[in-house]
Amino acid sequence: MKIKSQRYFWSGLMFLVVGAAFAAGSIINYSFGTSARPGPGYFPFGLGVLLALMGAVVVFKALTIESEGGQPVGAFAWKPLLIVVGAIVMFGFALPRLGMIITLPLLITMCSFASDEFRWRDALLSSVVLTAGSYAIFIWGLNLVIPIWPTFLGG
Structure with missing residues (x-):
């Protein structure tokens, strides 16, 4: 075959x-x-x-x-893979300490670096929209207990 x-x-x-x-x-x-x-x-x-x-x-x-x-398989994209996996590990470590409002923009910005077409404006806009949407869905809509603010600010 x-x-x-x-x-x-x-x-x-x-x-x-x-x-x-x-x-x-x-x-x-x-x-x-x-x-x-x-x-x-x-x-x-x-x-x-x-x-x-x-x-x-x-x-x-x-x-x-x-x-x-x-249709051969191309070269493996190690850099984007490592950046995205590193961003997810950072998210898991930082969320309980820094809260959702800081950790989500960090995650989105770090993942944006994996693209060859990275632009700060797009990363910041995505961070704002996705953080606001996540807050609306998970905190307001589903009433999940997720730290919102950093622990050192009393969050």
Whole structure:
């Protein structure tokens, strides 16, 4: 069997594996329930199966539909990956100490550095809009207990 599109094959395989892992994890770790009374594992199982099925369709397409040059997978983008992972680690560490109002703009600005098209104006605008939206959704709308201000300010 020949892979006719490397990009589709590897991305489809990734979706297939992640979907199967989520479906299996939801059955192992949560009660499934029934259709009439679904348990906490019911919805994640369905999403995992759906993701695995979509991955299988993409893998099938990669093995059957000819593409020009086989669409090889390009070089791995290490710099953006490390910047985004570092920003997420920083977010997890800083949120309880600095609060949402400071940590979210830091996260968004750090993640913006991963792009080749970074502009301060766009990063700051995104920070303001996403922080305000997150505040409205998580604090006002859902009443979640998330530190808003830094602990040294009494937040």
